[in-house]
Amino acid sequence: MNPHRGETKLSLAGNSYNVKLTLDGIAKIENSTGCSIIKIAQKLSQGDLTVTEIGSILLYAIRSGGNNVSQAEVNTMIWNEGLVNSMKLTGDLITIALDTGEQGKG
Numbered sequence: 709m710n711p712h713r714g715e716t717k718l719s720l721a722g723n724s725y726n727v728k729l730t731l732d733g734i735a736k737i738e739n740s741t742g743c744s745i746i747k748i749a750q751k752l753s754q755g756d757l758t759v760t761e762i763g764s765i766l767l768y769a770i771r772s773g774g775n776n777v778s779q780a781e782v783n784t785m786i787w788n789e790g791l792v793n794s795m796k797l798t799g800d801l802i803t804i805a806l807d808t809g810e811q812g813k814g
Contacts, residue, residue, distance in 0.1 A: 715727070715728045715729075716728075716800075716801070716804055718766075718769065718770065718773075718797060718801070720766065720770075720782075720785045720786070720789050720794070720797060721784075721785035721786075721788035721789040722788075723785060725770050725773055725775050726773040726774070726775075727769050727770060727772060727773040727801065728772050728773050728774075729769055729772055729801065729804060729805045730772055732772075733768050733769065733771070733772035734805055736768045737764065737765050737768045737769070737805075740764040740767075740768065741761045741764055741765070743761075745802065745805055745806065746806075748761070748765070748802055749799075749802050749803075749806060752795070752798065752799045752802060755795075757795060757798065759786070759791065762786060762791075762794055762795055762798050763779060763782050763783050763786055764779075765798050765801065765802070766782050766785075766786065766794070766797070766798060766801075767779050767782045769801045770782065
């Protein structure tokens with residue numbers, strides 16, 4: 709896994725997924741939430757992200773790694789994981805999304 713390429717492992721409610729946040733995945737997250745990735749990060753830092761937004765972000769992040777899950781399955785995993793920890797995991801994924809790309813280019 710290479711977090712600088714948007715790759716990471718996500719453990720949610722006892723399930724483990726390889727996740728790779730691509731530009732397409734980020735665009736789907738932005739479209740589904742109606743917010744830019746930067747605005748999502750701001751909402752996270754203010755504790756203002758809705759459960760619907762958390763579910764949407766996690767759905768597209770999990771799917772971007774080639775995993776076939778439904779929104780209902782993700783919602784159940786969020787409930788089983790707990791809202792606070794699910795929000796933390798979402799924040800970790802958004803941080804990785806903002807940090808993708810080649811490092812050291814100037």
